[in-house]
Amino acid sequence: MLNKYYWWQNTLIILFIIIGIIYSLPNIYRDIPVVQINILNKNFSKEKIIINIKNKLISNKINFTKFFLNKNNNINIIFNNINNQLQAYEILKKNSSKKYIVIVKSISSIPRWLSFLRAKPIKLGLDLKGGIYFLLRVNNNYIFQKLREQNIEDLKLILKNKNILFKLKRSYNFNYKIFFKNNDIRDKTINYLKKQNNNFVNYNVIKNGLLVSMKKQWFVDLKETIIENNINVLRNRVNQIGISDAIVQRKGINNIVIELPGIQNFSEAKEILGSTATLEFHLVNNNINNVQNKNVSYYLWNNKIPILLNKKIIIDGSNIIHSNVSRNEYNQPQVNIFLDKKGGDILSKFSEKHIGDNIATVLVDYINSNKKDIKGNIIQYKKEEIINIATIQSKLNNNFKITGLKNIKEAKKLSILLRSGSLSAPIQIIEEQNIGPSVGQENIKQGIKACIIGILICIIFMIFYYHIFGIIAIIALFINLIFTISFLSLLPGATLTMSGIAGIVLALAIAIDANVLINERIKEELNNKVSIQKAIDFGYKGAFSSIFDANVTTLITSCVLYSLGSREIQGFAITTFIGILTSMFTSIIITRAIVNIIYGGKKIKKLPI
Template sequence: MLNCYPLWKYILLILVFFLGLLYALPNLYGENPALQIASINNSVITDKTILIKIRDELKKNNIVSKSIKLENNTITALFKNTDIQLQARETLINIFRNNYIIALNLKPATPKWLRKIGAEPMKLGLDLRGGVYFLMQIDMNNVLEKLRQQVIDSLRYNLYKNNITNFTINKIKKTTDKIEIIFSDTNTRNQSKKYLSSFYSNVIFSNINDHSLKIIITNNSQQKEYEYAVQHNINILRHRVNQLGIAEPLVHRYGTDSIVVELPGIQDTVLAKEILGTTATLEFHLVNTHINNTVNINDNNHLSEDSEIKYTRNNIPIILYKNIILTGTHIISSNVNRDEFNRPQIQIALDNFGGNIMTNFTNHNLGNVMATLFVEYQNTGIKDVNGKYILTKREEVINLATIKSPLGNTFCITGMKDFNEAHHLSLLLRAGTLSAPMQIIEERIIGPILGMHNIIQGLKSCLWAVISSIIFMIIWYRKFGFIAITALIINLILIVSIMSLLPGVTLTMPGIAGIVLTLSIAVDANVLINERIKEEIKNGYSIQRSLHKGYQYAFYSIADANCTTLITAIILYIIGTGSIQGFAITTVIGIATSMFTSIFCTRAIVNLIYGGKQIKKISI
């Protein structure tokens, strides 16, 4: 029989609509201003006395909270509005700042019964939720300078390994990719060139004169180093944002040397800027005890090529070997505690590779002195000729220790002046070391009022699009117009529910534009179906036959049109970034749901009303 669906299809459609409505429901409850309190030394909070102390402090200062609870090893306090939230933070930060991170955030006000079934609201982007936007630029000259230094160290090692010792390696000035090696005679130069050429494929060797070689780092090697620096910094920034307790951060590449960091929901940028914008790490060097450590800076010319002068906080010069034993990139955790003299110390844990390096080195250098060098890049506030801020490198020897026994994956460093400094350094080390210094070149703060304004404007655009479609469809197609509008509303509910369920999907203003676009596509599909039915009726077919042929033949046109749009959206997602990807995601989801609702949902309603009946006229 034409135009009749079996019972199981109706049950399936009702089930899909019910689940869609259920998982779209959390978006109606909004968000609560919140404080997230997490341990600064990466330890879990299990002691409920901290919870009680926070509750008592808020009560003592007449600050009313909606709830305070311990979950996922962090304490979350919810408040009625942002004024109370900020007041609570000011109160708590004076008491707990030395041991805990107190981050401003927004938490969904979803009822517990919905959260139990995994129903959460859509993740809103920066333009809708409010927050802070950072555009951070990587110092690519520093990346290339580090690569050149690695090549120099490797060249020196391989020449010594081949028993060639009478040479001098210099960096060619005003370049960042060229190195010069000066030998004692031509034969040594030719022998070295032949030997080194078999080791290196990432550099080009050429003769300068009878005694010198010029080494140029290839463009391909430079590009690989650039790519690594960008990807490594993106990963580290994401890890650092997680340390701040910020939900749904967006960290993505922008251009060739920049990274965009969007922190939706954050309202206080001081801690974020401090953590994100700081390039701090530790370097472990062996102290050159063969030279008198009382040498001052004027005696720098008397140092050997493998040594350099660094200073302690008290401006005491320490002569270190240039070769770096280990850097902070191998640190996987760092916790602050006290030594036997009640002074702050940081307990360092290394990954397996770093642990092996440290074990082997200390095992072969028992009795020698190892220095811990703190390295940080700071913004001077002065711009160069290209308009970029100039970064300065600050280095400080914070610890000297005699190697009395082999060190392994864990050890402690001291030398911090107080616990505040130790906590700060521990957080930076735990959050990861950037492969190259970065600076914030653009910062935009979007308040929650502006975000709400964008949401209202976006919802208005959706509402007017739906109202316009309703008016047109009802006037032009009458009862079939009502059927199409019912499918349109179901389509919107399904889009919202799917976006709420999918992890990593964030709704932005371009995403709202994608939703409006797919709603128009859904209306267009129903127009094609209705016009085809009218055409079949004009050709003299019965009502039942016209309904059947209308849906059957219109399906191919609808599928072709949607597939074309789908391919375009997928390409946009692959090659696009940020807001373009947001538009592409909502478009892809909308196309899938519009196909389902425009064809199957409307067909089910039509079959329910007209299927299996003798009808001579329909309202279309």
Template sequence: EQVKLRNLTVQQNLQIMRSRIEELGITEALVQRQGEHRIRIELPGVQDPAAAKNVIGATASLAFFEVKETGSVNAMTLKDKAGNPVYVARTPVLGGDHIVDARASIGEMGMAEVNIHLDRIGGQKMSQFSRANIGKPMATSYSEYSLDEQGKAKQTQEIISVATIQSQLGDRFRITGAGTYQEAQQLALLLRAGSMTAPVTIVEERTIGPTLGAENIANGFAALGLGMGITLVFMALWYRRLGWVANVALIANMIILFGLLALIPGAVLTLPGIAGLVLTVGMAVDTNVLIFERIRDKLKEGRSFALAIDTGFDSAFSTIFDANFTTMITAVVLYSIGNGPIQGFALTLGLGLLTSMFTGIFASRALINLVYGRDNSRRVRV
């Protein structure tokens, strides 16, 4: 039973950490179990490790309590931020496990607030409690785990707000008292991602310097350059003048793809991402190969170059679309169920499919029309 409970706890914490990392906008983080009760996290491209640690390892949670009078039998004492005692019921109305969404905002009075969205069960509990306690106060508590001087985890809990229930509440309401807007944003992030099942402590921390990272990136780009160079030479020799059109389209494809990656927040080009770029080179050229082979067939049938171009592009489009669509399904599935480097590979693969379709079909045809379209009687060797 203890082993089963430990495995369940580690698995839940794994899922929560992945959710928090996604909320931070880190797209290629690696989160995996290591040993019986340890979790390994790799965060490529993170510039502020301290801020990331505060969010990933935090065990913050909210709970909502009925406020009791001083000296009540079933009451416990919690302190607010000023250190004043607040008497609340021992059992909360509901806990943070019923929160499905939380967003920070600025209220009418200029104070930071957190907009809470509860699940169906939580909404029913809050609705029943608030309906029966209109005009009475309700306290919101904030709890988290921290390490004491002996290195043991301890829980601290304080009241962040006491508000009078003015009307019946539903599954959506807002709370104040979370501090500044930045603190409210961090609290909302933690509430969206969920509360840790068990407290987390950082056992070891390492930072990989630029030397190793630069070497890996250099090797990856060397492979990309070698593959792209061989492809450019082959296309130029095999398809002659049309091959040069394909080469220009391929270079444009890489430029557009790098531009799209630069526009995506949190995207980091790691080795799996470079592998996706290398695969994109082959798939982009494959689009032109299908088109050019169709053009060759039409020219062998004795058709004019202009007619062969039109027929070749039109007849190859359905085949190219089907091939890229099925591969796009694979990329979407990988991005949906994968994490970390797998998502990085799927991202570059998916974007590469879109850019290769654009450059291989539309850009290539525009180049051919621009270069050869003025003289349809010219015979072009392909």
């Protein structure tokens, strides 16, 4: 029979609509603004701290809803709005001293039954939620220089073991020259060196010597490895500070973008993510007269005690697989270090040979200076600080403790940096933005306003021009919006931005356009004196090819925009893509189902279209 769906087809349509409603529901529940208080010392009384905080909030006329303890036994304060939350954060942060750490966050108000079904709200981008944006640049030259120096030291050792006399001269672009007594020695040396299987080194013959250079492909491969490792380390750091909706991705050749939606702790985020800190362990040279020795470095411990350390690194941050914070028997903070097998073996053999000697823990960081190089990049300088010196009393294994830290906050920061991994190369922040939550709220209001205005215009036009069929198209339009929202909520990694809202509005217009094509085709069939039932059937079948072709070309365009566009363009492309897919289903299938229910198999004298 014409214009009739089977019962199972109608059941499937109803089921899809119910699922769409369920997974779009979380978006009507707003996040609750919270300030979390992490108490640093377990001996402090939580009750006294809560009373103290309440008095501060009341005296500053800041309204709060309630206090509660979360599963980690941290104090949480709920506020009515974000403005009160941020005001409270600023006041409590100034007065926190060393008793507690203040963190700004939000908690979900979604009902448990929706959480059980894994229904989540759409992740909002910085322009809608507010937050922090960083653009980081990776300093590849540091690692290139380090590897060149390592290669030089290896080469020196090889030539000395072969009793070959040579003179080394560093050159440009990480290259260097080696000169020999004559060409015969040079030729013998190059034949020997080529057998060493250094795949990343080229040996070019010059007069009485060799020009040693790094292969271009090696530079390219190493750059890729460095930036991928740095991205992974930064993702780990983001996870360690408890940010779930963050975006960490590559931009261009040497840059990394980090977006932290909903986060307002700007200084703490910058300190953790922008830090290049790692640890190095050096043997203390007890002969202070060796200060002129090229193999030792001069330090001031605690800014007053002169110390000499051997330049050779025993182990560094790359050997650390885990770290955590605790307190020793004197209630002083300490960081517990756990090494990988390679680092554990190295430290074990080294400590066995140096029982009674001192070993220094050096915190190494790269700090931005106020100077720039000829390319306009900020020059970084290396800052090294001895944080601990200990005597090796017995053979060490793959875990040990670091003491000498100033406070528990410094210990936690160091632990996070070590736990998240060591950066392959230093990074510098070249652009930073702190977008307030009020800006995001205003953008959301503007986006919703644009959607409402667009839908209202469509409603007026469709009802005025197509009557009942216009109402059916509007019903399908709202269902299409529900499907689009539920898809965005379910899609892993999808983030809604202002450009994404523009894509949704465009997809709604395309959905209405599809119904206009169907309705006009039905009217055309009626003008050709075809029966009403056949006109409906021919109208849907005839318009399908036009709708399909138009939407496929738009889908292809969306794919191209997503592949080649920036983050903003990608947001527009993905919402447009999803909106078009859902519009094809609602405009063709759902409107047909409603028309079938109203008019299917019935004798109708006139169709209100």
